[in-house]
Amino acid sequence: MAMKSLKFLKPDDASWDVDKSDIDSSNNTPFVYNPCLSLSLEQQRLKLPVHRSRNEILYLLEKYQVLVIVGETGCGKSTQIPQYLLEAGWCEDGKMIGVTEPRRVAAVSLASRVAEEKGSLLGDTVGFTIRFDDCTDKETTRIKYMTEGILMMEMMEDPLLRNYAAIMLDEVHEQSQNVEILMGLMKKILKKNKNLRLLVSSATVDAEHVRDFFNLNVTKNEHADTSTILSIEGRLYPVDCFYVKDPVADYVKATVETVLKIHNAEPSGDILCFLTGQEEVDTAISLLQEHSKQSVKIFPLPMYGSLTNNEQMKVFRYCPKGLRKVVVATNIAETSITIPGIVYVIDCGYVKMRWFDASSFTDNLVVVPISQNAAVQRAGRAGRVRSGKVYRLYTEEDYARLPPHTVSEIRRCELSSAVIKLKALGIDNVVRFPFPSPPPAKNLLAGLELLHALGAVSDDAELTRPLGFRMAEFPLSTHETKCLLQGCDWGCSYEMAVMIACRQVESIFISPASGELSIRAKIKKREFEVAEGDLLTFFNVYSAYAATSDDNKKKWCHSNFVNHKSMKRVTQLINQIGSLLNKFDLKLTSCKGNLEMVCKCVVSGFFPNAAYLHYSGVYKTVRGVQDLSIHPSSVLYTLQQPQWVVFCETVYTKKLMMRELTVVKPEWLLEIAPHFYHKTYDR
DNA sequence: GAGCACTGC
Structure with missing residues (x-):
């Protein structure tokens, strides 16, 4: 049979370190292939296909407010164009060139590359900002690479982006939810801030669509166009x-x-x-x-x-x-x-x-x-x-x-967090927001409905104070944010923060695919299991981890089949959640083992996802009609099926399955969400 | 008995 066996794995084998999204310097993008590696940096720059378009790019940016750049990965657009703008004096009044990337690795590696080309230290003239890592200098940074979420947050602070001379939205063809919102917002900003320039880089497809989306010219006269396309020959x-x-x-x-x-x-x-x-x-x-x-x-x-x-x-x-x-x-x-x-x-x-x-x-x-x-x-x-x-x-x-x-993603996904962000940015009518590819109105309305049920928007669809406005600021799902803020009221925000942080990482457990190790991993996991469900099991694991001395944490994770890198990130996330709460004069507080309180708090955010065990042996949601079952990754999978649960998400592959469950009492639902469950029964 | 891919002051 195939040698997938982990049987021969030694404890110091590097593949023990299951790590997905962390970035470390030794992992500095192995993903970019550079055929000109033996040339000097300056020679390499001149050899890039984008170099031939340098003057044209600068000319077009004088003439048009929006420039759509079409070019394959590797033509040099992401590294060179920001430098051309800097060299041409666009940053002379202290403003920056901002470049957004869909991925953290891309933001970091592009910034290091460009800093190297400019012969400056990373974080000086050229820097990057990603979650948890701001490597920029307020005084000296002129070119700033960042993830899309960061720019979105900055827009909430300064809706006109007055710190920037130009923004480049890189790789927009990946059409993330963030990019759709960013483009809609940029369209509004560009009307008000005429000095700001926007570059949008895309693979060949859809360039016309993007150009037309940003073109403010309503006449037939082409000379009045405010956006145009430039193609860079690829490799x-x-x-x-x-x-x-x-x-x-x-x-x-x-x-x-x-x-x-x-x-x-x-x-x-x-x-x-x-x-x-x-x-x-x-x-x-x-x-x-x-x-x-x-x-x-x-x-x-x-x-x-x-x-x-x-x-x-x-x-x-x-x-x-x-x-x-x-x-x-x-x-x-x-x-x-x-x-x-x-x-x-x-x-x-x-x-x-x-x-x-x-x-x-x-x-x-x-x-x-x-x-x-x-x-x-x-x-x-x-x-x-x-x-x-x-x-x-x-x-x-x-x-x-x-x-x-x-x-595009925005047409396929749950939209409550997009809706609440737009509301916080002052967009009242989200159905009329200029998305480049508008999502179905019923998805936007479903998002609004959820926010209403959670108490984040009022009956007339206005953000509530303080809950709605606070919720908009958290980089978490709306359900999670509600749990967290409710936890502040009920004195269990620490427990909520831990459980939510554990949900943000790939997995806190290490589960070898087969062999003796997989059995040992399962036994270890069972030791952490609690009857209240997966979220409280997360809390259990984290508490044990936190109680271990720093010197022993790595060893402890190893022998308990817990993912050490995930746990480090969870710790980081808990701290970030704590400092976000501080902004609103809220704190992380623990209810010290009041399990009913913790479970009720989970219900306060996840009550729309309640399900009960039907006599036929499958679960059903109160609002829906489909059959649900417990996902095999849940700790409740092997236990006796509880009568009522709330779940964090469902996945449908062969059948509909609930993941990350918490056992609840039905009377909690009526107590905590009477508005919601009454309404559903009435139907 | 099961896990497309990303991201967040």
């Missing part, structure tokens, strides 16, 4: 496209067969396969490993988000000589990471996506066909080294029938 080589003649029945099997076909018939070059989830990737990998044992000279590697850093790094290393590297990945390889050396791409044509259903108020994880844009993006992964080939496991007719664009 992509042509990619030949192959389709299957007939639809495939099983795309995992077809992927494996296609790998073998390419390996036998095509010249050297690595292969990248796209599948939808971890299970599929693991299946494909073990099939490929069977072949590689039968002397097929391939080197299969999995790639997905929940692999440890160490396992992820393997795809960037050179593979054993004489073997062909075959990476089988989820969508993580579509935009988030770039694997060097890929010449062949196999595309199954599907993707797993979160989808919010406003009628049942559930978030579902569903497998859907990809869009034509995504298909092009996946194919492009084959053309970064030399001309490549893409094998699409669907017919050409199927391709033609795919939707042209991926439905």
Whole structure:
């Protein structure tokens, strides 16, 4: 069988450190491939495709308030354009150039790169700001890289962004919820602050849409346009496209067969396969490993988000000589990471996506066909080294029938936190807010309805004081924020902060996939379990961790199968929550073991997610009609099923499952949320 | 008996 076994893992093996989002200096973006590494920095700058457009960019920014830049990753736009603006004197009155990135790693690594090119220290002329890490200087920083959420927060402080000469929204084609809101807000800001310039960088797609969105010219006269497009020639080589003649029945099997076909018939070059989830990737990998044992000279590697850093790094290393590297990945390889050396791409044509259903108020994880844009993006992964080939496991007719664009996140997700932020920014009518791709009105209204139930907006849809205005400032879900603020009133804000912080990290437990270790991990986890459910189990784990002396924390985590890096981040998050509360003269206080109080406080934020055990043996929500079951990751999965629970989220794969449960009493629901449950019964 | 990908003064 496949060697997935962790049996031989030594305690000091690096793969113990399960770490996802933390950034450390030793992990300074292995993801960018630089073919000009041997040249001096200045020579490298001149070789970038964007260099030829330097003067044009500066000219267009004199003439237009908004410039849409189209260029593939690697053309140098994110590193060079801010420097051109600085060199051209845009920052002479002390203003900054702000660049937003969808990911923390990108913000940090771009800032370090540009600081190096400018020969300055990071945090001096060039800096970055991400959550928990502000590496800028109020006096000297002129170019500031940041994550999108940071700019959003700054807009709440200064709605006209007067500290900035220009803002560059980088990689907007990823269409995050934040970017949609940022673009809508920027449209308003640009009307009021005529000195501000906006650059929007996007992959080829949708550039016209973005330009037209920002164009304030209402006349037919093109000379009055306020926005325009500039294309920068990319570094992509042509990619030949192959389709299957007939639809495939099983795309995992077809992927494996296609790998073998390419390996036998095509010249050297690595292969990248796209599948939808971890299970599929693991299946494909073990099939490929069977072949590689039968002397097929391939080197299969999995790639997905929940692999440890160490396992992820393997795809960037050179593979054993004489073997062909075959990476089988989820969508993580579509935009988030770039694997060097890929010449062949196999595309199954599907993707797993979160989808919010406003009628049942559930978030579902569903497998859907990809869009034509995504298909092009996946194919492009084959053309970064030399001309490549893409094998699409669907017919050409199927391709033609795919939707042209991926439905943006804001049209698919729960919107209450977006709505409350807009309200706090003074946008009263959120349904009329200029989103570049407006979400369905019913999703916005569902968001409003939830905020109303939580007490954050009044009957006439105004933010309430103080609750609504306070809630808008927290980087947490609306349910969580409500629990936290209720906890301040009831004296259990510390317990709430701990449980909420634990929800923000990937997982606080380490769960080896198989073997003896996985059994030992389960036994250890059981020792922390409490009958009140998952959130209180989190609290239990954290309390034990916090009670351990600093010197022993790492060892303690190791022997208890708790993720040390997650716990460090949880501690950081609790501190941040504490200082955010301080802003409102609120404090973290503990109720010291009053379990009923803690559970009631959970109900105060999560009461819309209450479910009861139906006599048929499945759970049902009070408001909905679907059947729900307990997710196997829950501590309640193995215990006797409680009569009433509230859950933090649901996932739908084969059936609808509740995650992160708390056991409750039905009378609490009526006591804490009479407005909500009366209303539902009346219907 | 199960986990697309990101992010937050």
